[in-house]
Amino acid sequence: MDASPLRRVSTKHFILIGVGAFLLELWAPPASACTPGSRQLCSRDDCRPAYRECIDASPPYWGPCDCEDPPVVHYTYNGTSCGCITGRWDAPRGSLVLIDSGPGSAIKPIINEIGETYTHEMIVQSADTAAQSDYRGPDTQDDCDHPLEPTSLALGFPGMEKSMNLGAIYADIYGSGSIAFSPGGSAAVIWLLGDPDRANAIADALDQRPAVDVLVHSGEYIHRTIRNGDVSPYGLYQYMNIEGTYLGEGGTSLNNASASSTFCAYAYALGGDPMTSFDYAHDETVNAANAFWQSVYNQCRAGFPWWGIFFGCPSSIGCNHAAAMVLNCMATADCTQNNNFFWQSALTPPDSHASSISPDRLGGLTRFINEVPRPTTWATDTAHWVQWNIAGEVCGCFD
Amino acid sequence: MAASTKRLRRGVALAVLVGLVLLMMWLRPSATERLETAGEETRSAPVVLAREHEAVERRQAERAPATQGALKPLPPIIDEIQVEKSEVCEGEENLVQVKAHTADGSDAFLRFVIAGQAGPSVPLKSYLLPDGEIPRRVITIFGRNGVSTSAPVPRFAIKRCAPDRALLLGYRVRANAIDEIEFTANVVHIDKALVSRPAQYRWNFGDGTTQVTSEPHVTHNYARREQRAMYSHYLVQAEARDEFGESLRGRASLEFLNLGFQDLQKLGVVSLEAQGMPRFPVLSPDGVVRQRFEIWHSYDQPVEIQRIHLLQLNSDGRRDDLGQDAEPSLLNRTDILPGESVEAELSFDTKGYPGALALVYQFEGTAADGRRALGQVSVMKPPPKPTRENSRPVRDPALAAKIKKAMTTLGQDAVTQEDLWKIERDERFATGEK
Numbered sequence: 001m002d003a004s005p006l007r008r009v010s011t012k013h014f015i016l017i018g019v020g021a022f023l024l025e026l027w028a029p030p031a032s033a034c035t036p037g038s039r040q041l042c043s044r045d046d047c048r049p050a051y052r053e054c055i056d057a058s059p060p061y062w063g064p065c066d067c068e069d070p071p072v073v074h075y076t077y078n079g080t081s082c083g084c085i086t087g088r089w090d091a092p093r094g095s096l097v098l099i100d101s102g103p104g105s106a107i108k109p110i111i112n113e114i115g116e117t118y119t120h121e122m123i124v125q126s127a128d129t130a131a132q133s134d135y136r137g138p139d140t141q142d143d144c145d146h147p148l149e150p151t152s153l154a155l156g157f158p159g160m161e162k163s164m165n166l167g168a169i170y171a172d173i174y175g176s177g178s179i180a181f182s183p184g185g186s187a188a189v190i191w192l193l194g195d196p197d198r199a200n201a202i203a204d205a206l207d208q209r210p211a212v213d214v215l216v217h218s219g220e221y222i223h224r225t226i227r228n229g230d231v232s233p234y235g236l237y238q239y240m241n242i243e244g245t246y247l248g249e250g251g252t253s254l255n256n257a258s259a260s261s262t263f264c265a266y267a268y269a270l271g272g273d274p275m276t277s278f279d280y281a282h283d284e285t286v287n288a289a290n291a292f293w294q295s296v297y298n299q300c301r302a303g304f305p306w307w308g309i310f311f312g313c314p315s316s317i318g319c320n321h322a323a324a325m326v327l328n329c330m331a332t333a334d335c336t337q338n339n340n341f342f343w344q345s346a347l348t349p350p351d352s353h354a355s356s357i358s359p360d361r362l363g364g365l366t367r368f369i370n371e372v373p374r375p376t377t378w379a380t381d382t383a384h385w386v387q388w389n390i391a392g393e394v395c396g397c398f399d
Numbered sequence: 400m401a402a403s404t405k406r407l408r409r410g411v412a413l414a415v416l417v418g419l420v421l422l423m424m425w426l427r428p429s430a431t432e433r434l435e436t437a438g439e440e441t442r443s444a445p446v447v448l449a450r451e452h453e454a455v456e457r458r459q460a461e462r463a464p465a466t467q468g469a470l471k472p473l474p475p476i477i478d479e480i481q482v483e484k485s486e487v488c489e490g491e492e493n494l495v496q497v498k499a500h501t502a503d504g505s506d507a508f509l510r511f512v513i514a515g516q517a518g519p520s521v522p523l524k525s526y527l528l529p530d531g532e533i534p535r536r537v538i539t540i541f542g543r544n545g546v547s548t549s550a551p552v553p554r555f556a557i558k559r560c561a562p563d564r565a566l567l568l569g570y571r572v573r574a575n576a577i578d579e580i581e582f583t584a585n586v587v588h589i590d591k592a593l594v595s596r597p598a599q600y601r602w603n604f605g606d607g608t609t610q611v612t613s614e615p616h617v618t619h620n621y622a623r624r625e626q627r628a629m630y631s632h633y634l635v636q637a638e639a640r641d642e643f644g645e646s647l648r649g650r651a652s653l654e655f656l657n658l659g660f661q662d663l664q665k666l667g668v669v670s671l672e673a674q675g676m677p678r679f680p681v682l683s684p685d686g687v688v689r690q691r692f693e694i695w696h697s698y699d700q701p702v703e704i705q706r707i708h709l710l711q712l713n714s715d716g717r718r719d720d721l722g723q724d725a726e727p728s729l730l731n732r733t734d735i736l737p738g739e740s741v742e743a744e745l746s747f748d749t750k751g752y753p754g755a756l757a758l759v760y761q762f763e764g765t766a767a768d769g770r771r772a773l774g775q776v777s778v779m780k781p782p783p784k785p786t787r788e789n790s791r792p793v794r795d796p797a798l799a800a801k802i803k804k805a806m807t808t809l810g811q812d813a814v815t816q817e818d819l820w821k822i823e824r825d826e827r828f829a830t831g832e833k
Contacts, residue, residue: 080803081787081792081793081799082792082793082798082799082802082803083785083786083787083789083790083791083792083793084785084790084791084793084802085782085783085785085789085790085791086782086791087782088714088756088779088782090712090756090757090759090777090779091716092712092716092717092718093715093716093717093718094716100656102570102571103516103517103651103652104569104571108515109515109516110515112512112515112516112517113512113515113537113539114545115510115512115539115541115545115547117656124716125716126714126715126716127712127713127714127715127716127756128714167816170574170816171816173574174571174572174573174574174817175571175820187570187571187572187580187653187654187655188572188578188655188656188658189572189574190658196718200717203716217795218794218795219794283547283549284539284545284547287537287539287549290535290536290537291512291514291515291536291537292515294514294515294534294536295515297526297528297534298524298525298526301489301490301526302490302524302526316526316527316528316529317529319526320528320529364665365656365661365665366510366545366629366656366661367541367544367545368545369544369661369664369665370543370544370664370665380666382662382665382666382668382670382773383658383661383662383670384775385577385672386574387575387675387757387776387777387779388574388575388679388779389679389680389756389757389779389780389781389782390679390781390782390815391574391575391679391815391816391817391818392574392815392816392817393815393816394781394782394784394785394813394814394815395785395790395793395802395813395814395815395816395819396784396785396786396790396802396806396812396813396814397799397802397803397806398785398786398787
């Protein structure tokens with residue numbers, strides 16, 4: 001199998017590869033809906049959050065829905081306890097915060113290849129909370145044919161979330177001590193407001209969206225936003241096809257998925273008329289896909305983390321499989337395939353192209369500065385640097 | 400019986416052999432395919448491609464993607480592509496440099512992307528594909544409104560070897576510091592057990608300035624750069640030297656989107672930028688936050704500040720127009736010349752604005768050519784000192800230990816997230832831990 005994304009594949013190769021891929025597909029493990037030992041959020045009237053545990057994988061069998069209410073413990077260290085206060089930013093309510101995560105971002109090669117800059121964005125709910133769709137990265141598994149766990153690629157966690165704590169956001173943007181030793185970090189963070197009425201309408205709508213609380217660390221919850229009656233996981237396919245996400249509530253997408261920029265387009269529609277999606281040219285779509293493949297492959301080969309994960313199979317073959325899975329997930333929405341044939345085939349027709357909404361277009365920036373009418377009300381504003389009243393959080397210890 | 404079995408085996412072996420030969424012939428690339436894939440194999444660095452790409456450029460000009468609602472500009476023209484080394488080991492840096500121009504005079508919008516990385520000079524790291532092939536990568540040059548020209552990265556040999564060590568150069572922006580970048584250099588050994596402790600780091604920030612440090616990190620400010628194009632690019636270089644004089648080099652391509660230039664193109668507005676000192680606000684015992692701000696612009700005409708309007712940012716994130724102006728005398732000068740800055744002593748009396756998180760000073764002015772100039776800064780109320788009653792309890796014992804240690808080390812009664820990161824980073828350097 002030729003892994004070089006730009007190599008032209010002749011018809012006879014297609015036939016041979018197709019047969020091989022079909023056989024591989026037969027051997028590919030099915031995506032498991034229930035991994036024994038894993039927990040899933042469930043609802044109870046008397047407590048929240050509540051969880052049930054997967055007892056058996058096939059057929060999926062879940063245990064009872066049990067309350068889990070971790071006791072609040074004021075930890076004592078050498079006779080003292082410690083506490084923190086989260087900082088605040090000056091980005092106004094309903095404004096769009098745009099972040100250029102620099103070369104350390106997993107998706108920066110895609111953004112570069114379409115001639116754009118910003119890689120992540122969120123919407124301000126208040127001076128100390130925000131909403132976004134984010135991805136903690138796929139899970140790895142001990143299988144060099146399928147180094148990435150397909151379900152964690154297809155249904156990226158956490159996806160849409162709201163009422164995020166600014167301490168966590170600060171850490172995400174400016175990086176922790178360990179991130180300082182990996183190549184890259186945020187290069188710029190700005191906000192755009194535009195029409196304050198529209199911005200407030202967006203923030204009001206986000207405030208009102210229902211959410212489910214999910215425990216991610218001891219005592220730390222995130223609030224997954226409910227869209228169309230269910231959580232909205234992060235989906236790489238949103239880069240290729242935004243589907244109905246930008247239409248707001250009621251607009252559908254595969255797996256009810258969103259990405260960071262398509263979430264903002266969704267939220268924009270909650271506050272008024274939706275924006276439009278944008279058709280990227282075939283060549284730039286192919287270039288972006290190739291660069292993304294190279295990025296995943298190179299990070300894997302170098303032994304560096306990609307989207308926060310370390311690959312378990314850093315050989316060329318294992319990395320080829322990992323990169324193929326990511327690209328198949330993005331270009332074809334099939335996250336189980338480890339063969340480059342599928343995404344390359346999907347992008348071979350000259351009319352194949354991505355149709356989505358990017359961070360830069362939300363803000364009417366870079367290649368979209370001359371777009372008329374402006375793509376959003378945010379796009380009518382000048383750029384403002386985000387200011388903080390403290391460097392993330394301030395912490396102290398007390399007797 | 401034995402003879403017929405032998406004949407049968409020979410026959411089957413012959414059939415399998417013939418089948419294999421036919422299969423290999425079938426799979427062998429045709430003459431046309433060989434021509435298609437051989438085009439760039441023979442080039443050696445440096446490579447000049449301007450003439451070779453004229454035909455490509457013409458074709459791309461005909462089908463240049465149009466940004467919705469905008470005029471269709473001409474795509475850029477690639478003048479030259481240079482590759483530093485003709486062969487490298489897997490993972491070894493190889494600098495690729497590109498020169499380009501536009502035919503319609505819109506060079507200010509040029510953006511260079513080399514194999515997915517931004518910048519006209521990119522240290523590329525390469526790895527062979529599973530079949531031993533060299534990856535095919537693309538150089539894309541973008542012009543105004545996203546029109547683009549592409550060319551392949553010239554091929555260079557990649558050997559199945561790995562450098563025994565490398566210097567990784569990372570960077571990140573600092574909060575509340577416009578375009579102030581913190582760089583880190585980290586020596587990575589292929590044999591992870593080895594730990595290298597360079598005695599000196601020589602930094603070249605790509606803007607004509609250099610610095611020598613004994614620690615693997617440094618900050619550098621790019622805020623006052625010229626902004627006569629959409630992007631500014633710098634090739635940053637770090638060289639680590641150990642006590643025996645051995646050195647190791649790492650490079651990174653650094654790109655800034657010039658917000659001042661962009662606002663000018665997008666809205667015809669001259670943006671005013673401001674940097675506060677101290678970087679984070681401090682509340683005085685009298686309940687007033689005082690911060691000095693340096694204010695500048697990147698336009699080529701003088702700007703006169705005529706009005707300082709006041710807004711209030713509330714804790715819920717809403718902003719209210721206070722219907723008040725501050726005296727322009729807060730500024731040490733109201734005219735800001737190109738390349739220069741003015742200063743303003745701004746304050747926020749937190750008792751006078753109960754419930755407010757910040758007082759927003761909105762500067763309004765006019766450039767010498769009549770363009771509108773705008774900018775705003777927030778003087779924010781810092782959070783209170785944490786107490787048992789007002790803080791969120793820390794449940795992680797390791798974090799609590801870090802906080803306590805940081806308070807002792809820094810001699811402070813409270814520490815920030817940034818303080819904790821700094822101590823963590825310095826400890827890692829001191830112990831050589833990666």
